[in-house]
Amino acid sequence: MGNESYLCVEGKCLKEAFPRCFALAEKKNGVVKDFGVWSGQKWAWGIPTRRPPFDWEKNQWQLFTTFLDCIQIRRQFPDTIAWSAKPNGIFSIGSFRRSLEQPDEDVISAPLFFWKGICPPKMEMFLWQLWRGKVLVRDVLYQSGMANLLSLDCPLCCLEKESIDHLFLHCTWSKRLWLDSMAWWGVVGCFNKTVKGWLDGWTGLCPAIKNERAWNSLFCSIAWTIWENRNHLVFEGKVPVVEQAVDLVKFLIVWWFKYLGKGIHDNVQSLLLNVKELCVETRKQKQKKIIDWIPPMTDTLKFNVDGSVRGKPGPAGIGGVLRNSNGKVLCLFSYYMGRADSNAAEIWAIKRAVELCLSNPMLRGRDIEVVSDSKVAVSWVTKEDFGNLAYVDAIYDIQSGINYHGCLEAVYNSRAFNSFADSPAKMGSNMLGDFVEWGDF
Numbered sequence: 559m560g561n562e563s564y565l566c567v568e569g570k571c572l573k574e575a576f577p578r579c580f581a582l583a584e585k586k587n588g589v590v591k592d593f594g595v596w597s598g599q600k601w602a603w604g605i606p607t608r609r610p611p612f613d614w615e616k617n618q619w620q621l622f623t624t625f626l627d628c629i630q631i632r633r634q635f636p637d638t639i640a641w642s643a644k645p646n647g648i649f650s651i652g653s654f655r656r657s658l659e660q661p662d663e664d665v666i667s668a669p670l671f672f673w674k675g676i677c678p679p680k681m682e683m684f685l686w687q688l689w690r691g692k693v694l695v696r697d698v699l700y701q702s703g704m705a706n707l708l709s710l711d712c713p714l715c716c717l718e719k720e721s722i723d724h725l726f727l728h729c730t731w732s733k734r735l736w737l738d739s740m741a742w743w744g745v746v747g748c749f750n751k752t753v754k755g756w757l758d759g760w761t762g763l764c765p766a767i768k769n770e771r772a773w774n775s776l777f778c779s780i781a782w783t784i785w786e787n788r789n790h791l792v793f794e795g796k797v798p799v800v801e802q803a804v805d806l807v808k809f810l811i812v813w814w815f816k817y818l819g820k821g822i823h824d825n826v827q828s829l830l831l832n833v834k835e836l837c838v839e840t841r842k843q844k845q846k847k848i849i850d851w852i853p854p855m856t857d858t859l860k861f862n863v864d865g866s867v868r869g870k871p872g873p874a875g876i877g878g879v880l881r882n883s884n885g886k887v888l889c890l891f892s893y894y895m896g897r898a899d900s901n902a903a904e905i906w907a908i909k910r911a912v913e914l915c916l917s918n919p920m921l922r923g924r925d926i927e928v929v930s931d932s933k934v935a936v937s938w939v940t941k942e943d944f945g946n947l948a949y950v951d952a953i954y955d956i957q958s959g960i961n962y963h964g965c966l967e968a969v970y971n972s973r974a975f976n977s978f979a980d981s982p983a984k985m986g987s988n989m990l991g992d993f994v995e996w997g998d999f
Contacts, residue, residue, distance in 0.1 A: 572622075578615045579622045582607040590631070601631040614703050676771055677778040677814055684785065685778060688726065689757055693785070696720040713791050714798065725788060726753045731800060732784050738804045739780050743773070745981050746879060746890065749993070762984045772811065779810040852971075853883045858925040861889075861911045864979035865903025865932070866987040874898035875986020876907035878979050880914075880926075889914060891994045892982035904932035905949050905956075907983070908939060908968055912959040915966060920999045928968045936970040 573580045580586060584606040585593075594603040603626045611619045640647030643657040673682060687693050696710045697719055712720040714731040726732055727749055740746065745765055750756040757777065764773040783806050787798035854860040863878035874897065880889035891914065895906055911928045915921045930936050938949065939956050960966040982993075 576618055576622045576625075578611075578618045579605075582609070582611060582615070582619070584608055596633060599633050601633075603627070612703065614700055674771075674774075676775040677782075677810075681778055681782050685757075685781060688722070688781060689754055691722055691754065693722055695722055695725050698722065714788060723752050726781060726784055727756060731787075731798065734800050735784060735803050735807070736780060738800065739776060739807050742804075742808070743776070746887065750985070759985055762987070763981050765981075775811050775814055776807070779807045779814075782810070783807050853881070853885060854927055856883050858883060858927065859888065859921070861915070861926055861928045862979040863904075863907040863911045863928060863930050864983040865900060865905075865907045866980070866983035867898060867900045867903050868987050869897075871897050871899040871902075873987050874900075874903040875983050876903055876910055877982025877984070877986055878907060878911050878914075879982065880911075886997065888997045888999060889918075889994070890982060890997075892986045893993070894986045901932070901934060902949065903983075904930055904935035905938070905952050907979075908935060909952050909956050909959075912956050912963070912966060914994065916959055916963060918996070922963070923965060925965045926963075926967070928966060929971045930968065931971060931973040933970050936968050939968045 573586075593605055594601055596602075603623075605626075641649040641653065643653040644650060673686075677685075684693070692698070696712075698721075700710060710719045712718055712724055712729050714725070715729045717730070718724050718728070727736075733749065736749070743765060745763060750759065760777050761770060761774060764770045783803050787803055790796040791798055859880060859882055861878055861880045863876065865874065865876050867874045874895050875893060876895060877892040878890075879887060881887055891910060893906075893910060895903065898906075908928055908930055915926055915928075938953055939960075956968070960968065985993075
């Protein structure tokens with residue numbers, strides 16, 4: 559790093575990575591040599607500011623200085639250019655092509671479904687602000703210096719700081735609203751870490767293509783209901799009730815569809831009694847497949863797993879749901895595994911389920927069926943013929959895990975009876991990250 563070098567953070571210039579620090583700096587343009595001096599063989603950073611940072615700016619300023627302190631500049635070494643796509647730093651056409659084929663998780667276009675007239679314009683603007691992270695929750699107000707708040711705690715749960723991701727996803731009240739509303743459609747989903755990721759992958763969770771419009775309106779209704787209940791609590795002191803909020807979610811969807819003239823002409827009371835059937839009437843037969851599931855025998859657990867690939871090959875994800883004979887969910891997982899083909903995704907879904915069964919002491923000695931809708935993958939796992947040599951190591955790990963557990967069995971079942979695992983697998987293929995959640999045994 560020499561006199562004429564520039565600094566970036568994860569592909570962003572310092573102005574974008576630390577906007578408040580940029581606003582504070584006296585000199586806003588320059589190279590490394592303009593912001594420090596050599597002290598012997600050690601570089602000492604010095605960033606003159608117009609004024610001392612305010613309390614709400616100190617956190618970003620501390621992150622900025624910590625970032626600079628982690629950069630070691632050595633005077634005796636000349637500047638060099640390295641190609642990050644190869645370990646040796648040397649550019650090649652092949653590595654360039656492979657880097658272009660890799661999905662870029664940071665470059666995600668804005669979802670367009672909420673601009674297609676499925677909700678009122680006011681809510682469309684709200685969802686756009688939500689996707690961009692501009693909804694004025696307490697953390698956003700504090701960071702922007704727009705309010706001097708006595709508490710940053712979430713008003714709905716009072717457990718964590720009220721950020722956008724917490725309020726709309728991870729708050730216990732909001733999470734229950736999401737789960738109850740999705741259960742109304744027979745869908746089980748794994749929560750993303752961010753609202754932006756959750757919104758980007760929402761359409762991919764739709765149980766049927768013909769229901770996509772109504773499914774997308776469900777997201778709009780839930781997000782708006784969370785925000786409305788939060789504001790009623792903050793400004794009017796009204797304590798929200800999840801059951802009433804779920805009814806409001808259904809009411810909003812029906813009201814929007816009635817307003818748009820989608821063939822719904824009953825009165826509101828009749829609509830509320832039959833809201834689900836009215837919203838999904840075009841795909842009733844398909845919806846029955848989504849929720850169809852045969853429970854295992856008593857004292858036996860069933861681990862439905864699935865793989866999802868967007869392309870041949872393409873971004874691949876795996877997911878699974880472990881349930882007992884009463885249908886109670888004991889484990890739910892979703893995982894993004896990079897670029898792969900469908901056979902690899904199905905094999906790794908089984909492998910992940912076996913690993914989870916071995917990792918939990920509560921599952922040792924329990925009879926467990928790992929169910930996949932891939933006849934090829936199950937045949938490779940249960941027979942000595944591994945099939946594709948590319949998966950030998952993974953299949954060997956699965957067989958070793960099954961033998962070590964002693965009560966595990968990999969079985970095949972048709973897709974119609976394994977659809978419950980589709981949702982977490984699709985979330986994985988949408989690059990929403992690794993997720994494992996355990997229930998109460």
